[in-house]
Amino acid sequence: MADLPRKESLVGLGRAELADRLATLDVPERQRRMRVSQLWSWIYVRGVTDFAVMTDIAKELRAELADHFTLERLDIVTEQVSVDGTRKWLLRLHDGKEVETVYIPESDRGTLCISSQVGCTLTCSFCHTGTQRLVRNLSAAEIVGQIMLARDRIGDWPGAVPSDPRGLPQGDRMITNVVLMGMGEPLYNFDNVRDACAIAADGEGLSISKRRITLSTSGVVPEIPRWGEEAGTMLAISLHAVRDELRNELVPINKKWPIKDLLDACRAYPGLSNAKRITFEYVMLKGVNDSVEDAKALVRLLAKIPAKINLIPFNPWPGAPYECSDWEQIEKFAEVVNRAGYASPVRSPRGRDIMAACGQLKSASVKQRASERMAQM
Numbered sequence: 015m016a017d018l019p020r021k022e023s024l025v026g027l028g029r030a031e032l033a034d035r036l037a038t039l040d041v042p043e044r045q046r047r048m049r050v051s052q053l054w055s056w057i058y059v060r061g062v063t064d065f066a067v068m069t070d071i072a073k074e075l076r077a078e079l080a081d082h083f084t085l086e087r088l089d090i091v092t093e094q095v096s097v098d099g100t101r102k103w104l105l106r107l108h109d110g111k112e113v114e115t116v117y118i119p120e121s122d123r124g125t126l127c128i129s130s131q132v133g134c135t136l137t138c139s140f141c142h143t144g145t146q147r148l149v150r151n152l153s154a155a156e157i158v159g160q161i162m163l164a165r166d167r168i169g170d171w172p173g174a175v176p177s178d179p180r181g182l183p184q185g186d187r188m189i190t191n192v193v194l195m196g197m198g199e200p201l202y203n204f205d206n207v208r209d210a211c212a213i214a215a216d217g218e219g220l221s222i223s224k225r226r227i228t229l230s231t232s233g234v235v236p237e238i239p240r241w242g243e244e245a246g247t248m249l250a251i252s253l254h255a256v257r258d259e260l261r262n263e264l265v266p267i268n269k270k271w272p273i274k275d276l277l278d279a280c281r282a283y284p285g286l287s288n289a290k291r292i293t294f295e296y297v298m299l300k301g302v303n304d305s306v307e308d309a310k311a312l313v314r315l316l317a318k319i320p321a322k323i324n325l326i327p328f329n330p331w332p333g334a335p336y337e338c339s340d341w342e343q344i345e346k347f348a349e350v351v352n353r354a355g356y357a358s359p360v361r362s363p364r365g366r367d368i369m370a371a372c373g374q375l376k377s378a379s380v381k382q383r384a385s386e387r388m389a390q391m
């Protein structure tokens with residue numbers, strides 16, 4: 015017997031796509047806009063998983079929706095919870111490919127780190143994701159789907175009935191920030207990432223403001239002004255070196271777009287101010303980029319840009335050609351950065367026990383699962 019075609023999930027779709035799907039059900043054009051906004055609110059404000067509860071939509075239409083579509087989420091392959099509360103999900107996409115999403119709770123915020131691609135085409139020498147072959151770009155729905163899944167799993171939806179008095183006000187949300195710092199180079203999947211950010215930021219839906227969404231890029235310079243114009247989220251730059259010679263080695267895309275071009279694009283990023291700064295990420299590699307001289311050059315380089323500096327202790331992975339800088343060296347480096355007026359620049363590693371840190375995503379899980387398979391043999 016042939017497999018029935020899989021019903022499409024509406025979760026993660028944008029308004030235009032929802033209107034398209036309603037058109038396939040012969041919903042008259044003049045009704046579509048209203049129906050889309052009803053669906054929008056049920057899906058993105060309430061997080062419902064069943065068409066039956068959508069009480070303001072006619073019963074017949076609800077039944078038809080359920081006949082043709084689902085509200086299914088991405089499949090969870092594994093869910094791990096760290097001793098520090100960090101959670102990591104390995105998710106399976108409909109074609110069997112896998113990506114990772116990480117939730118990092120802190121006292122004043124909850125940050126969700128999402129992926130934009132399966133693997134990455136770039137080959138930064140310190141990054142585990144970079145050792146994987148790119149499999150494909152994620153669709154906008156798959157990017158938004160990571161947020162939906164995380165909100166499900168940490169119980170971050172208000173009550174499912176509109177009359178429910180527990181509607182969570184914005185400030186009580188568990189996921190307050192989203193960072194595109196998972197797998198992949200988001201500016202190489204520009205359109206889908208932009209569409210996903212628009213859905214996430216929609217004030218009648220998920221309502222995660224653009225000021226609380228940060229895109230991290232290795233430096234795809236020509237796309238930076240376009241991102242500022244078309245998406246306008248916060249920006250993080252994976253700098254990691256202050257000299258082109260070294261950055262060519264660590265972040266090979268630098269050969270195409272060197273530090274000067276990158277920083278020019280940063281200076282021109284729209285809307286920068288002391289309240290809206292670019293984050294510069296700098297991974298601490300022992301004996302490679304961690305000297306006090308490097309620190310001084312770093313603050314000189316960024317002097318005229320509204321910037322935050324984020325020092326990331328290198329997260330090792332099997333076979334990595336680097337070590338993390340010694341703690342004393344990180345402190346010396348941080349002191350120079352601090353004295354130049356940048357507050358708390360060292361990012362504390364989270365979720366280390368579950369390999370949830372930057373640059374450790376995906377490969378480790380694949381590896382672990384391979385060893386599980388071995389154990390079963």
Ligand code: SAH
Nearest residue numbers: 141195198199230231232252295329372373
């Ligand atoms: N591709 C984008 C976003 C994903 S990587 C980018 O490169 O910016 C998110 C951050 O983790 C980047 O700053 C990246 O340089 C950093 N990173 C990658 N591997 C790392 C590792 N092993 N240890 C610490 N940080 C790492």
Ligand code: SF4
Nearest residue numbers: 134136138141144232
């Ligand atoms: Fe890709 Fe970013 Fe890793 Fe570089 S650091 S290989 S751009 S995911």
